[in-house]
Amino acid sequence: MALINENYQKLAAGYLFPEIARRVKAYTQNNPQAQVIRMGIGDVVLPLPLTVREAIKAATDEMGTLEGFRGYGPEQGYEFLRQAIANDYKRLDGLEIDSDEIFVSDGSKCDSGNIQEIFSLEAQIAVTDPVYPVYVDTNVMAGRTGIVDQKGRYGRLNYISCTQENSFIPSPPSTAADIVYLCSPNNPTGTVIPRSVLESWVSWARKHKAIILFDAAYEAFITEPGQVHSIFEIPGARECAIELRSFSKNGGFTGIRCAYMVIPKNLMGHTTTGTPVSIHALWSRRHSTKFNGVAYPIQKGTAALYSEAGKKEIEELIKYYLANAQIIRQTLSALGLAVYGGINAPFVWAKTPEGTSSWDFFDTLLHKAQVVVTPGSGFGACGEGYFRVSAFALRENVLAAMDRIKSCIAVN
Amino acid sequence: MALINENYQKLAAGYLFPEIARRVKAYTQNNPQAQVIRMGIGDVVLPLPLTVREAIKAATDEMGTLEGFRGYGPEQGYEFLRQAIANDYKRLDGLEIDSDEIFVSDGSKCDSGNIQEIFSLEAQIAVTDPVYPVYVDTNVMAGRTGIVDQKGRYGRLNYISCTQENSFIPSPPSTAADIVYLCSPNNPTGTVIPRSVLESWVSWARKHKAIILFDAAYEAFITEPGQVHSIFEIPGARECAIELRSFSKNGGFTGIRCAYMVIPKNLMGHTTTGTPVSIHALWSRRHSTKFNGVAYPIQKGTAALYSEAGKKEIEELIKYYLANAQIIRQTLSALGLAVYGGINAPFVWAKTPEGTSSWDFFDTLLHKAQVVVTPGSGFGACGEGYFRVSAFALRENVLAAMDRIKSCIAVN
Numbered sequence: 156m157a158l159i160n161e162n163y164q165k166l167a168a169g170y171l172f173p174e175i176a177r178r179v180k181a182y183t184q185n186n187p188q189a190q191v192i193r194m195g196i197g198d199v200v201l202p203l204p205l206t207v208r209e210a211i212k213a214a215t216d217e218m219g220t221l222e223g224f225r226g227y228g229p230e231q232g233y234e235f236l237r238q239a240i241a242n243d244y245k246r247l248d249g250l251e252i253d254s255d256e257i258f259v260s261d262g263s264k265c266d267s268g269n270i271q272e273i274f275s276l277e278a279q280i281a282v283t284d285p286v287y288p289v290y291v292d293t294n295v296m297a298g299r300t301g302i303v304d305q306k307g308r309y310g311r312l313n314y315i316s317c318t319q320e321n322s323f324i325p326s327p328p329s330t331a332a333d334i335v336y337l338c339s340p341n342n343p344t345g346t347v348i349p350r351s352v353l354e355s356w357v358s359w360a361r362k363h364k365a366i367i368l369f370d371a372a373y374e375a376f377i378t379e380p381g382q383v384h385s386i387f388e389i390p391g392a393r394e395c396a397i398e399l400r401s402f403s404k405n406g407g408f409t410g411i412r413c414a415y416m417v418i419p420k421n422l423m424g425h426t427t428t429g430t431p432v433s434i435h436a437l438w439s440r441r442h443s444t445k446f447n448g449v450a451y452p453i454q455k456g457t458a459a460l461y462s463e464a465g466k467k468e469i470e471e472l473i474k475y476y477l478a479n480a481q482i483i484r485q486t487l488s489a490l491g492l493a494v495y496g497g498i499n500a501p502f503v504w505a506k507t508p509e510g511t512s513s514w515d516f517f518d519t520l521l522h523k524a525q526v527v528v529t530p531g532s533g534f535g536a537c538g539e540g541y542f543r544v545s546a547f548a549l550r551e552n553v554l555a556a557m558d559r560i561k562s563c564i565a566v567n
Numbered sequence: 568m569a570l571i572n573e574n575y576q577k578l579a580a581g582y583l584f585p586e587i588a589r590r591v592k593a594y595t596q597n598n599p600q601a602q603v604i605r606m607g608i609g610d611v612v613l614p615l616p617l618t619v620r621e622a623i624k625a626a627t628d629e630m631g632t633l634e635g636f637r638g639y640g641p642e643q644g645y646e647f648l649r650q651a652i653a654n655d656y657k658r659l660d661g662l663e664i665d666s667d668e669i670f671v672s673d674g675s676k677c678d679s680g681n682i683q684e685i686f687s688l689e690a691q692i693a694v695t696d697p698v699y700p701v702y703v704d705t706n707v708m709a710g711r712t713g714i715v716d717q718k719g720r721y722g723r724l725n726y727i728s729c730t731q732e733n734s735f736i737p738s739p740p741s742t743a744a745d746i747v748y749l750c751s752p753n754n755p756t757g758t759v760i761p762r763s764v765l766e767s768w769v770s771w772a773r774k775h776k777a778i779i780l781f782d783a784a785y786e787a788f789i790t791e792p793g794q795v796h797s798i799f800e801i802p803g804a805r806e807c808a809i810e811l812r813s814f815s816k817n818g819g820f821t822g823i824r825c826a827y828m829v830i831p832k833n834l835m836g837h838t839t840t841g842t843p844v845s846i847h848a849l850w851s852r853r854h855s856t857k858f859n860g861v862a863y864p865i866q867k868g869t870a871a872l873y874s875e876a877g878k879k880e881i882e883e884l885i886k887y888y889l890a891n892a893q894i895i896r897q898t899l900s901a902l903g904l905a906v907y908g909g910i911n912a913p914f915v916w917a918k919t920p921e922g923t924s925s926w927d928f929f930d931t932l933l934h935k936a937q938v939v940v941t942p943g944s945g946f947g948a949c950g951e952g953y954f955r956v957s958a959f960a961l962r963e964n965v966l967a968a969m970d971r972i973k974s975c976i977a978v979n
Contacts, residue, residue, distance in 0.1 A: 156776040157745045158687035159836035159844050163852060173855070198638035203630040211864065212624045218615040218822065221961075226610035226821040261673055261859070268857035272708070275570035292856050296684070333569045364568040409638040410630065410863045424571035432571050440575060443585070444704050445680035447673070450865055451822045452623065549633075 162298040167307055171288055171533035172196055175517075182521055192556040195527040197342065197502065197545045199407045201475060204468035207406060210459035214452035228448040231439070232259025232415070236454045239461040240400075240415060247385055256419055256435065258442055259457075261412040261449055263372045263401040267336070268293040269445075270368060270397065270416070273437040274334055274424065281313035281332035283325045285343055285534030285541075287370070290336040306536040316537050317344065323495055323504065326352055327359035334366050339383070340373040343534045343543040344504040345480075345496015347382050353389050360395035364425060366434070367396040372414075375405035375473055377499040393419040397434070404501065404547075405469045406460045413449055413457045476501045479553045480546035486557040487544070490564050501546040504531070508564055513539055524559035574710040579719055583700055583945035584608055587929075594933055604968040607939040609754065609914065609957045611819045613887060616880035619818060622871035626864035637863045642855040644671025644827070648866045651873040652812075652827060659797055664829055668847065670854055671869075673824040673861055675784045675813040679748070680705040681857075682780060682809065682828070685849040686746055686836065693725035693744035695737045697755055697946030697953075699782070702748040718948040728949050729756065735907055735916065738764055739771035747772070749798075750782040752789060755946045755955040756916040757892075757908015759794050765801050772807035776837060778846070779808040784826075787817035787885055789911040805831040809846070816913065816959075817881045818872045825861055825869045888913045891965045892958035898969040899956070902976050913958040916943070920976055925951055936971035 175195050183189055217223030231237070237254040244252040260266050268289050271280075280294050291309065294300055301310020308314055313332050317323040323344040325337065337356065339348040348356075360367050369386035377384055386396045398417040402408040418438050423431035449457075459465045480497035487494045487505045497503035507516040513530035520526045520542075531541030546553070587607050595601055629635030643649070649666040656664040672678050680701050683692075692706050703721065706712055713722020720726055725744050729735040735756040737749065749768065751760040760768075772779050781798035789796055798808045813826040830850050835843035861869075871877045892909035899917045900906045909915035919928040925942035932938045932954075943953030960968070 156841075157778040157836045157846075158690055158839060159846075159849060160685050160687055161838055163685065163849055164838075164844075166852065196639065200633075200636065200638065202632055202636050203627070205631065208627050208631050211627045215615070215620050215623045215627075219617065219620050220614055221612075224612065224614050224819075224822075226612065226819075227608065228822055264859050265857060273572050273575065275572055276710075278570055289856060296853065296856070298688075366569040407636075407638075409859075410636075410640055412859060412862045424569045426573055426576075427570060429568075432576075434569075434571075437571060437575055440578065441708065444701060444708070445677060447676050447821075447824060450824045450862065453862055453865075 160296065162296050165295050165300065165302050165309070166292060167303045171529070174533070175527065175529065178518070178521065179527055189525045191521075191525045191527060192548070192552045192559075193527045194545045194548050194553075194556055195529045197404070197547055198409050199404060199547050200549055201407055201472055203407050203411065204460070204465060204472070206459040206462055206465040206468060207456040211452045211456040214455035218451065225451045228451055228454070230443040230446055230448045231255070232257065232448065233451070233454050236458045239458050243461060244385065244387070247388055250385060250387055252387065252417055253420065256417050258416045258418065258438065259449055259454065260414050260416065260446070263370065263399050263403070263414040264289055266399050266414060266416050267368065267370055269441070270438070271297055271299070271334070273434065273441055278333040279311075279313060279331070281315060281328065281335040283317050283337070284308070284314040284536055285317060285531060285538035286336070287338055287342050288534065308536055314535070318537050319493065322346065324348055324352055327356050331363040332365055334368065335360070336368045336370065338370040338372075340376055340500035341496070342373065343502055343529065343531065343538065345498075345500035345502035346504075347377060347499045350381070350383050350389070353383055353386065357389045357391045357395060361391055365395065366422070366424065367392070368399065369396050370399045372399060372401040373404055373500050374400060375469060376477060376501050378477065379499055382499055387417070387419075393421055395422070397422065402457055402460060405473060406457070407472060408457070411453055411456065413453055475550070476546045479548060479550065482553055482557060483544050483546060486561065490561065497546065503544045503546065504541055505544065507540055507542060510540060513542055516542055520560065520563065524556070524563040526556045526559055572708065574708050577707050577712065577714050577721070578704060579715045583941070586945070587939065587941065590930070590933065591939055601937045603933075603937045603939060604960070604964045604971070605939045606957045606960055606965075606968055607941045609816070609959055610821050611816060611959050612961055613819055613884055615819050615823065616872070616877060616884070618871040618874055618877040618880060619868040623864045623868035626867035630863065640860040640863055640866070642858055642860045643667070643851070644669065644860065645863070645866050648870045651870050655873060656797065656799070659800055662797060662799055664799065665832065668829050668831055670828045670830065670850065671861055671866065672826050672828065672858070675782065675811050675815070675826040676701055678811050678826060678828050679780065679782060681853070682850070683709055683711070683746070685846065685853055690745040691725060691743070693727060693740065693747040695729050695749070696720070696726040696948055697729060697943060697950035698748070699750055699754050700946065720948055726947070730949050731905065734758065736760055736764060739768050743775040744777055746778050746780060748780045748782065750784075751795070752785040752912035753908070754785065755914055755941065755943065755950065757910075757912035757914035758916075759789060759911045762793070762795050762801070765795055765798065769801045769803045769807060773803055777807065778834070778836065779804070780811065781808050782811045784811060784813040785816055785912050786812060787881060788889060788913055790889065791911055794911055799829070799831075805833055807834070809834065814869055814872060817885065818869070819884060820869070823865055823868065825865055887962070888958045891960060891962060894965055894969060895956050895958060898973065902973065909958065915956045915958065916953055917956065919952055919954055922952060925954055928954055932972065932975065936968070936975040938968045938971055
């Protein structure tokens, strides 16, 4: 009898975004005239950069010739791309990353969901609350958690509460854990973990022989000087951290799919008897057994982002979305709401007015302002009473949405 | 302490193809003048079809406009592609597959590696021997096996021996199992499972409430009338089977990455207490949590394969590679070797001369004929004494390789 993985049955309700989609669909079906503005899912809207398009098309043409045709590529990515990525790290005060420490993939969601496979099912996992749901759900599916409680927290998971009290900045817990997921700039709160706090994370991890999974998918949005762009800027991080980066939000690649992980060759996990084992070797084996690399034209398109023209196009995209974020921040602040993020991140995280619950406020905005935001409680218990606004929208929509929210909150 | 997944340490040696690559590299470094002909890895060599290239480029251009830009697509694939795939099944005597039973992915290797996640770690797995190594290795990594024995067989795995005695055609075992991987046309043996045998597989699976994972990645190479193209042609298969298909070998997509699985909505797994659970729902959850869909331009390129022009281009590619297969078959047969496959598949499976071991014969061909084949023992104990020759090569290379093999075997 084909027994199923019963851990799936522990998963609480639907994944957040399908539930949002369901409510929006129900509303628009009942109100076909409504002009809904979507600032829920963090999905880019501006056109794919020209340099990327030209490179994809040229590589596609190459594939049409006997000499230029490419079949299976190296699973970890072509050297031209890995080298471009490694070189770019040098911008961070000469940071040295070897090109063979880079594993090119088809997305940070995939990477952050798959990386747990190389760790023990007994591993103690720590996540922040609020948190990007994929970190949690993939560990639930694998069987590293107990069942979910009324607040939506799973047994056996260690939650690090991020609240107004700590300005939504997670600090290391007093106890041990084996694997911790950190996201900075943070999805959903838009906050950045300061250097000093990251230093304390690295020393915590080294003390406990823990591993930090550092998700820096929104790194390109860091604008304040002095903020940390890569965990490897912190001394000692090569012995305790993996970094995840994505081209989705800087190059506008959500529909193109390319990302990467950096796994230092000297990073070690351990067997139960305490023998150190190379994490790089484990992931190499996993990656080459279950994955066949990213399409050649897409890797060429990605590499084009590192050209001078490509960098300039990224800069323009980031500038546009950050200007949106500023408009959102200013509007919500002026309405008297407590506001976080939006300075070094494309997300603004705000407190709902008068203690309304996240989903109630979501429904209010959908029904009265026809604006879709993301309910903070969808990211965890500590997100209750908050909502996330994505800056990934056209300027005119941001302005219209802010006008509507102003009227809506003023009326309520 | 970050404990690792110790199941990885059960994995026997390296994955087959990296070991081949290592030996070829060592040889070419010592013999820089050698003109090595590679017929080992089953990787296509002919240019990407024109219709595909045109569609990828047009979709890339679309992405450069505000109106045409696409961000995150549906994880399961765009409806235009799922619909095209579903329609194409109708060619098989009107076979009805719903478009929402299709999950588009970035490769059959990924699908066949990932599908096991939704089943219990206690599930009894059955595989054929010889076998595509990914089926085995991903179950080893997940912890469904014991350790490996001297023949390369893992404890707790059920092996179905395919040998000269059964013409390399696997029949259902007399005992039960929960999940069975079948590949037809077969990689590596090139054989096709006849309809009557597939019928016995379906009744075996239904009797034991088992699930058949039917890998039909090479389906396009079936040329003999009356052979089964889809497991769903067999009555009752919708209650016990999942089908995997790929565009790698028909459309020349090994460097482009697109594939799909068909999971019938009425296919059920079970909990330990015997409650039926929809496999379609489980995979939907897995797929949408850990995967973000295939790039939009690539899905458009894939859909182009279903146009009249695209179908014609596939036909030409298949014809070319099958003509290669015929040359290989005829040459090896004429040398007196026992030969399988190559009629409905791009692989020829042959017995080594005079009982030479697979790796010894691999080394002989590499060193004396500068031809790379795949040692049969790399696919399992029953593959010992056999070798696989891939028909994915340019005609001139096939002819040259056959000449060299002829001289080499004659001399030995």
